[in-house]
Amino acid sequence: MSSSPYAPLQFAYWVPNVSGGLVTSEIEQRTDWSYDYNKKLAILAENNGFDYALSQVRYMASYGAAYQQESTSFSLALLLATERLKVIAAVHPGFWQPAVLAKLLSTVDHLSGGRAAVNVVSGWFKGEFTALGEPWLEHDERYRRAEEFIQVLRKSWTEDNAQFAGDFYRLRGYDLKPKPLDLPGRPTPEIFQGGNSTAARAMAGRVSDWYFSNGKDFDGITEQIEEVSAAAQVHGRTVKFGLNGFLIARDTEKEAKETLREIVAKANVEAVHGFRDAVAQAGRSTSDKKGMWADSSFEDLVQYNDGFKTKLIGSPEQIAERAIEYKKRGVNLLLTGFLHYLEEVEYFGKNVLPIVRELEAELERKEIPVGVAGA
Numbered sequence: 001m002s003s004s005p006y007a008p009l010q011f012a013y014w015v016p017n018v019s020g021g022l023v024t025s026e027i028e029q030r031t032d033w034s035y036d037y038n039k040k041l042a043i044l045a046e047n048n049g050f051d052y053a054l055s056q057v058r059y060m061a062s063y064g065a066a067y068q069q070e071s072t073s074f075s076l077a078l079l080l081a082t083e084r085l086k087v088i089a090a091v092h093p094g095f096w097q098p099a100v101l102a103k104l105l106s107t108v109d110h111l112s113g114g115r116a117a118v119n120v121v122s123g124w125f126k127g128e129f130t131a132l133g134e135p136w137l138e139h140d141e142r143y144r145r146a147e148e149f150i151q152v153l154r155k156s157w158t159e160d161n162a163q164f165a166g167d168f169y170r171l172r173g174y175d176l177k178p179k180p181l182d183l184p185g186r187p188t189p190e191i192f193q194g195g196n197s198t199a200a201r202a203m204a205g206r207v208s209d210w211y212f213s214n215g216k217d218f219d220g221i222t223e224q225i226e227e228v229s230a231a232a233q234v235h236g237r238t239v240k241f242g243l244n245g246f247l248i249a250r251d252t253e254k255e256a257k258e259t260l261r262e263i264v265a266k267a268n269v270e271a272v273h274g275f276r277d278a279v280a281q282a283g284r285s286t287s288d289k290k291g292m293w294a295d296s297s298f299e300d301l302v303q304y305n306d307g308f309k310t311k312l313i314g315s316p317e318q319i320a321e322r323a324i325e326y327k328k329r330g331v332n333l334l335l336t337g338f339l340h341y342l343e344e345v346e347y348f349g350k351n352v353l354p355i356v357r358e359l360e361a362e363l364e365r366k367e368i369p370v371g372v373a374g375a
Ligand SMILES: Cc1cc2nc3c(=O)[nH]c(=O)nc-3n(C[C@H](O)[C@H](O)[C@H](O)COP(=O)(O)O)c2cc1C
Pocket: 055, 056, 057, 058, 090, 119, 121, 122, 123, 124, 125, 193, 194, 195, 196, 197, 198, 200, 212, 213, 214, 244, 281, 282, 283, 284, 290, 291, 292, 293, 335
């Protein structure tokens, strides 16, 4: 983790480990959820400038995702197939005993030379918890549990004879050995979190390394960066920011916009509506109604993490310029999804990324500082 205000903008991609691709649409998607496809993709991604891959966690069919590969095992397989890519495994508190997961991730960290990371998601899919026989906690209780979960991960990774007495989890003299690798600037595997409600923001300020936002325009991300950074400052911490965006880069803006139009025109209407109803369990269920999907339109939800809102849609120059505008506002990492992964990840690496790096070099030459989070 560099302290330079000019640290390069980082890039992650969503691992397509659930079927149906990243958009809930009948448009042709040359993306596959199989291991063979994903292995090829991970190698291609690390050779095209991607720093991270983020796996999704889903235990059963829902809203266009009929098949799902389990996130921690799939992430390990991708780590072993690559050399530099960091793979972030999404996990739900509630389904894992956190010290057991800490042990698993420590082993994964050793197996991968220090490239393990985790995304703690508090969950929105009540049907999944019910089907697996776990109680479905009220929204802010899910966050109280998630925060204890992260505390147990960190304690297990950093302390001997770790003690913890929480409402959800306990440690009574746990010695995790070996600890994960202690790398410069990365004392433990990085802890990301997904969720944008008021409870999510407060938790990020207290315990998370990274805060992921659903797709947002400039004002939408700035508002979150300011609130989370202020919360972190109270605890003498800094948090880094990742922003989701569905990336449609084409030779011309017209072609890119036409692709977006076709994705939305061919939306699986029933699945999008079902998803909209299910995610009312997220921020919309809280008293201030802030959080993921709180103000999403039908079109926004066709990319199920509001990825169109970020508007990384256009020619390579347009996308690179917009990426830099987000960086100036404090975004450290863009989390990307694509329609046809293999083709488009390569197109991104060849055509978009070099422009991003040129624009960054220009900013540095002009000494224009970037970011409010002190990347
Ligand atoms: C980048 C990102 C990735 C996420 N990945 C998953 C996931 O794989 N599985 C899942 O159930 N929820 C996932 N979530 C959603 C979380 O479950 C989230 O905590 C929940 O929807 C509540 O959000 P809220 O704080 O806005 O109410 C993700 C969220 C973000 C921002």
